[in-house]
Amino acid sequence: MPDLPRNAESDQIVQDAAVIQQELASELKYRLAKVPERATEDDWLVAICMVVRRRMVTALLATQQRQRAQPAKKVYYLSMEFLVGRSLVSNLLSLGMLDAARMAMSNMGLDLERIADREHDAALGNGGLGRLAACFVESLSTLGLPGMGCGIKYDYGLFRQEFDGASQVERADFWDGDHSPWVIERADESCIVNLYGHVEEHHALDGAYRPTWVPGATLLGIPNDMPIIGFGGRTANLLRLYSARASEVLDMGVFNAGDYVRAVQHQISTETISKVLYPSDEPSQGRELRLIQEYFLTACALHDILREFSDSGLPIEDLPKRAAIQLNDTHPTLVIAELMRLLVDHYHLLWDVAWSVTQATCSYTNHTLLPEALERWPVELLTRVLPRHMQIIYEINSRMLEVARQRWGDDDARVAAVSLIEEGPTRHVRMAHLAIVGSHSINGVAQLHTELIKQSLVPHFYELMPERFNNKTNGITPRRWLAQANPELSALFDETLGPEWVVDLERLRGLARHVDDSALVQRLARIKRANKERLARYVHGTMGLVIDPASLYDVQIKRIHEYKRQLLHILHVIHLYLRLVDHGHDIAPRTHLFAGKAAPGYAAAKRIIHLIRSVARTINSDPRCRGRLSVVFLPDYKVTLAERIIPAADVSEQISTAGTEASGTGNMKLALNGALTVGTLDGANIEIRDCVGPENFYAFGLLAEQVGAMRRDGSYRPSDCVAASPALREVLATLVDGRFESDRGMYVPLRDELLHRDHYFHLADFDAYADVHGAIADDFKDERTWHRKALHCMTHLGHFSSDRTVREYARDIWKLAHA
Numbered sequence: 001m002p003d004l005p006r007n008a009e010s011d012q013i014v015q016d017a018a019v020i021q022q023e024l025a026s027e028l029k030y031r032l033a034k035v036p037e038r039a040t041e042d043d044w045l046v047a048i049c050m051v052v053r054r055r056m057v058t059a060l061l062a063t064q065q066r067q068r069a070q071p072a073k074k075v076y077y078l079s080m081e082f083l084v085g086r087s088l089v090s091n092l093l094s095l096g097m098l099d100a101a102r103m104a105m106s107n108m109g110l111d112l113e114r115i116a117d118r119e120h121d122a123a124l125g126n127g128g129l130g131r132l133a134a135c136f137v138e139s140l141s142t143l144g145l146p147g148m149g150c151g152i153k154y155d156y157g158l159f160r161q162e163f164d165g166a167s168q169v170e171r172a173d174f175w176d177g178d179h180s181p182w183v184i185e186r187a188d189e190s191c192i193v194n195l196y197g198h199v200e201e202h203h204a205l206d207g208a209y210r211p212t213w214v215p216g217a218t219l220l221g222i223p224n225d226m227p228i229i230g231f232g233g234r235t236a237n238l239l240r241l242y243s244a245r246a247s248e249v250l251d252m253g254v255f256n257a258g259d260y261v262r263a264v265q266h267q268i269s270t271e272t273i274s275k276v277l278y279p280s281d282e283p284s285q286g287r288e289l290r291l292i293q294e295y296f297l298t299a300c301a302l303h304d305i306l307r308e309f310s311d312s313g314l315p316i317e318d319l320p321k322r323a324a325i326q327l328n329d330t331h332p333t334l335v336i337a338e339l340m341r342l343l344v345d346h347y348h349l350l351w352d353v354a355w356s357v358t359q360a361t362c363s364y365t366n367h368t369l370l371p372e373a374l375e376r377w378p379v380e381l382l383t384r385v386l387p388r389h390m391q392i393i394y395e396i397n398s399r400m401l402e403v404a405r406q407r408w409g410d411d412d413a414r415v416a417a418v419s420l421i422e423e424g425p426t427r428h429v430r431m432a433h434l435a436i437v438g439s440h441s442i443n444g445v446a447q448l449h450t451e452l453i454k455q456s457l458v459p460h461f462y463e464l465m466p467e468r469f470n471n472k473t474n475g476i477t478p479r480r481w482l483a484q485a486n487p488e489l490s491a492l493f494d495e496t497l498g499p500e501w502v503v504d505l506e507r508l509r510g511l512a513r514h515v516d517d518s519a520l521v522q523r524l525a526r527i528k529r530a531n532k533e534r535l536a537r538y539v540h541g542t543m544g545l546v547i548d549p550a551s552l553y554d555v556q557i558k559r560i561h562e563y564k565r566q567l568l569h570i571l572h573v574i575h576l577y578l579r580l581v582d583h584g585h586d587i588a589p590r591t592h593l594f595a596g597k598a599a600p601g602y603a604a605a606k607r608i609i610h611l612i613r614s615v616a617r618t619i620n621s622d623p624r625c626r627g628r629l630s631v632v633f634l635p636d637y638k639v640t641l642a643e644r645i646i647p648a649a650d651v652s653e654q655i656s657t658a659g660t661e662a663s664g665t666g667n668m669k670l671a672l673n674g675a676l677t678v679g680t681l682d683g684a685n686i687e688i689r690d691c692v693g694p695e696n697f698y699a700f701g702l703l704a705e706q707v708g709a710m711r712r713d714g715s716y717r718p719s720d721c722v723a724a725s726p727a728l729r730e731v732l733a734t735l736v737d738g739r740f741e742s743d744r745g746m747y748v749p750l751r752d753e754l755l756h757r758d759h760y761f762h763l764a765d766f767d768a769y770a771d772v773h774g775a776i777a778d779d780f781k782d783e784r785t786w787h788r789k790a791l792h793c794m795t796h797l798g799h800f801s802s803d804r805t806v807r808e809y810a811r812d813i814w815k816l817a818h819a
């Protein structure tokens with residue numbers, strides 16, 4: 001970044017602003033045919049996006065020209081989800097024109113932030129996994145590495161969350177990708193995707209087996225490119241999102257038979273393929289459409305990968321020299337069967353050669369240990385939708401079982417444990433097993449998670465092929481999650497460290513010299529306070545609730561899931577409430593903020609939301625709680641809301657049952673914005689604690705090993721915890737005594753699960769959680785020490801930049817040339 005003297009820098013901003021102003025006027029006039037007096041905020045949004053888009057296109061073409069001139073290996077990041085959020089401000093920031101754009105608009109009587117707030121938040125993902133993919137594509141560009149994200153252009157992203165009283169209601173969230181200023185349709189690069197049908201057995205003259213897949217349906221995959229610009233504006237890689245369209249190839253046949261209506265219907269049904277993103281944690285029934293979506297992505301992506309490769313003129317055996325394919329979870333695993341199909345059936349490679357090319361090209365990231373989240377597809381369904389792929393999967397399996405038998409002889413249990421096919425009343429294909437055998441690298445997303453993959457999830461595969469397993473701890477992009485979300489804090493970093501920290505987060509270490517600088521700590525405190533006031537205004541504006549910026553903001557924002565234990569958090573809030581109103585104890589002022597969506601079919605998660613909202617209503621309307629305790633459940637959690645909440649948090653709740661949260665990334669975002677973490681020793685929490693030091697991390701609860709042992713020996717008795725804790729007894733009683741909800745039956749299932757099973761060990765950890773919160777409340781009273789701790793933490797969190805993570809993938813797995 002050029003280190004201009006201050007006044008030269010501001011001269012430059014004035015000049016840039018003048019240019020932007022001219023371009024804005026021109027866009028408004030010639031694209032929208034409007035005069036400024038008649039333009040709406042949405043018109044101005046289009047105009048400013050177009051001004052930015054020009055520069056994006058320039059960067060994109062320059063990047064592509066450079067990459068063509070110097071062909072190099074490229075990574076294709078295949079993911080069913082990219083949770084990109086809004087793009088205007090992040091693009092302005094990357095192009096170094098944020099201040100100039102703000103000035104240009106202000107000169108025209110417009111407020112950039114207000115206009116940017118009208119952009120749709122592209123929610124093409126569920127949560128952590130999708131947001132990680134978006135951070136990675138941004139980091140690839142910032143690092144100048146060649147890569148492309150491949151995903152689906154859903155018409156409807158994750159549902160919008162509304163409320164009917166305390167109950168979640170889902171609303172469709174239409175994303176008009178076809179008219180987004182950030183998307184360029186590439187109809188000329190469409191490809192054909194086949195489905196259904198049957199396989200005909202043929203043999204070549206030399207006797208080789210040459211099956212032909214005769215498809216029963218054909219559709220088109222249309223690429224839609226979203227350039228993702230790196231910080232500094234030098235590199236723009238593509239996020240390529242495919243949409244499905246009816247193919248005329250098939251329709252013509254139907255037309256000829258005279259059935260016009262059926263032809264149009266066919267068009268409607270093929271286009272449903274990219275219609276909607278599936279919410280995670282949904283029960284797995286009736287998911288033929290999801291399987292087709294997954295195949296659709298892999299077929300489209302591979303088509304583009306092989307087309308790009310064919311430009312190299314290299315023989316197909318050299319594919320791994322030019323392409324690395326990263327599977328973001330098992331969702332794109334069919335790419336392994338599809339690549340084998342193309343190599344064997346179309347390129348006529350020998351099976352063993354094709355198999356080494358496939359393994360050398362593909363690598364797999366696991367993101368979950370929960371058994372219910374591991375993908376398994378019924379053999380019957382796969383056979384019907386993708387008959388040739390199912391044959392190939394059987395062949396892969398039989399060769400792998402041969403290796404297993406050589407190793408373990410007739411230890412049938414072990415051999416069955418690695419089979420790609422799960423036997424039972426209905427047979428299933430285990431997608432994680434297919435991903436493992438077809439990849440040269442299998443990675444977890446935090447150290448503990450990787451250990452658990454090796455020791456508990458797939459120990460037999462680890463025994464067979466230990467060298468393939470490795471860890472890549474997740475990270476987050478400091479551009480969106482610091483520079484953009486927390487501009488005041490970033491300005492403080494700029495002043496103290498210079499501007500380079502934003503592309504080299506380890507430089508935050510330079511703050512270490514300042515932890516005893518009381519002026520700096522005071523400024524940090526003022527910045528946090530301003531962020532908390534801003535959030536308070538937002539809460540008041542959207543929900544009509546008054547919250548006190550002087551109180552401790554205790555934040556839990558993430559998908560609602562039993563393993564994440566929002567229930568433990570709200571039980572503790574109830575405990576505080578009872579101390580305050582029933583026992584007359586005073587408590588230090590605190591505000592509990594929750595946000596998150598529950599999958600539409602996940603009854604327990606919806607009940608937890610209902611409980612939180614009911615407790616919030618009771619507490620917020622109880623005058624005895626005024627100035628002491630308030631509870632807020634903010635609706636419709638998404639990237640944009642995260643950007644508002646995170647800079648304002650004092651405490652970050654990361655309280656999953658140890659051994660269940662693969663990594664977490666919200667934990668990193670909150671800590672980097674100066675929140676102190678209360679957390680279990682789970683996922684990346686452990687590495688965060690190692691970095692910041694145990695005295696700056698509020699750890700509590702059972703360890704993964706202890707939870708694992710109790711699960712194995714069945715020794716956990718939640719009722720014993722209740723017997724030993726009067727506080728817990730009192731709290732549980734409120735779930736059914738009508739105090740929070742007049743329908744006393746409403747929370748009976750929650751209470752019964754806790755008392756009789758408690759699969760996620762809430763009650764076992766309750767007392768320890770309450771104790772550690774006691775310590776937090778004490779520490780928060782000493783403001784200076786608190787902010788000093790927060791500063792100390794930030795200093796040591798450079799490791800959690802997604803730049804570091806992506807560099808590790810590039811070096812260890814993808815083998816990309818250095819940038």
Ligand code: 26V
Pocket residue numbers: 126127128129130132278279280281282290329367368373445474661662663664665683
């Ligand atoms: C499963 C399904 C199944 C049904 C269809 C849609 C769908 C979508 C996603 C999933 C699995 C989600 C797994 C996941 O999000 N894991 C999270 O990954 C984060 C990034 O590595 C990590 O930080 C979180 O700890 C982990 O829970």
